[in-house]
Amino acid sequence: MNVLAPVRRDRVVADLPQCFRKEAALHTRPEFHSSVSSACQEQRTGTVGFKISKIIVVGDLAVGKTCLINRFCKDTFDKNYKATIGVDFEMERFEVLGVPFSLQLWDTAGQERFKCIASTYYRGAQAIVIVFDVNDVASLDHTRQWLADALKENDPSNVILFLVGSKKDLSTPAQYSRMEKDALKVAQEMQAEFWAVSSLTGENVRDFFFRVAALTFESSVLAELERGSARRIGDAVRIGSTESDLYLSAPRKKPKCCQ
Numbered sequence: 001m002n003v004l005a006p007v008r009r010d011r012v013v014a015d016l017p018q019c020f021r022k023e024a025a026l027h028t029r030p031e032f033h034s035s036v037s038s039a040c041q042e043q044r045t046g047t048v049g050f051k052i053s054k055i056i057v058v059g060d061l062a063v064g065k066t067c068l069i070n071r072f073c074k075d076t077f078d079k080n081y082k083a084t085i086g087v088d089f090e091m092e093r094f095e096v097l098g099v100p101f102s103l104q105l106w107d108t109a110g111q112e113r114f115k116c117i118a119s120t121y122y123r124g125a126q127a128i129v130i131v132f133d134v135n136d137v138a139s140l141d142h143t144r145q146w147l148a149d150a151l152k153e154n155d156p157s158n159v160i161l162f163l164v165g166s167k168k169d170l171s172t173p174a175q176y177s178r179m180e181k182d183a184l185k186v187a188q189e190m191q192a193e194f195w196a197v198s199s200l201t202g203e204n205v206r207d208f209f210f211r212v213a214a215l216t217f218e219s220s221v222l223a224e225l226e227r228g229s230a231r232r233i234g235d236a237v238r239i240g241s242t243e244s245d246l247y248l249s250a251p252r253k254k255p256k257c258c259q
């Protein structure tokens with residue numbers, strides 16, 4: 001991969017992509033945090049533009065993790081199941097508010113026998129994407145365990161979480177809306193942002209990854225600003241106390257499911 005090549009035009013994030021459901025969103029602000037926008041304008045984003053952010057994708061076997069990544073990164077869909085053995089990864093380059101930003105998407109195996117290999121790659125994630133199949137309620141139940149395992153290797157106050165329901169094309173609107181109620185509850189309990197997608201049709205796939213890129217970028221810049229402000233006495237970057245951001249407020253409590 002040539003890191004110096006310009007970012008593809010369809011990977012440019014100029015405005016904050018919106019959440020899927022406001023009931024389970026990391027935040028519902030219509031725009032990037034103002035201190036992030038001004039830091040980008042003034043090119044005060046520290047090392048963010050040079051770093052690669054790690055995103056891990058976990059969940060039961062055959063829920064569609066690989067297909068989700070392939071739909072976004074390669075715009076392909078394979079109807080034949082080929083289990084991921086251990087892990088795989090894809091790199092995606094974005095430009096967010098004019099700053100280069102790369103996501104390394106780690107696609108992990110859901111099969112039990114590969115889990116111990118996959119879990120050695122969990123460490124150092126900026127975001128955890130937990131995938132379940134919207135047509136398989138057991139896979140939704142298992143998301144709590146997937147999260148608990150991923151959080152053992154990561155600092156819960158420093159990662160952002162997404163709960164993604166896959167294979168939306170296979171459910172009827174009635175089945176989907178019944179499942180969505182349960183999924184929203186799980187997402188709220190985990191303090192995760194909920195999305196429902198179809199890798200077969202592509203529904204919501206691009207919007208989802210743009211949201212992941214934007215929120216991961218935003219939290220990285222805020223973390224840089226906080227670190228910078230700690231060094232510059234009297235020049236602290238204030239993060240508004242009235243904001244409802246989950247990842248800007250007090251450190252995330254351990255989700256109930258992991259206690």
Ligand SMILES: Nc1nc2c(ncn2[C@@H]2O[C@H](COP(=O)(O)OP(=O)(O)OP(=O)(O)O)[C@@H](O)[C@H]2O)c(=O)[nH]1
Pocket residue numbers: 059060061062063064065066067068078079080081082083084085108109110111166167168169170197198199200201
């Ligand atoms: N109809 C439909 N089928 C899907 C969708 N996403 C994945 N599938 C199918 O589900 C099966 C499993 O998909 P994968 O992406 O390989 O599942 P995985 O989660 O990566 O599985 P592991 O690697 O074993 O953990 C394949 O047969 C896919 O074609 C979708 O959005 N719609």
Ligand SMILES: [Mg+2]
Pocket residue numbers: 065066067082083084107108109110
């Ligand atoms: Mg796979």
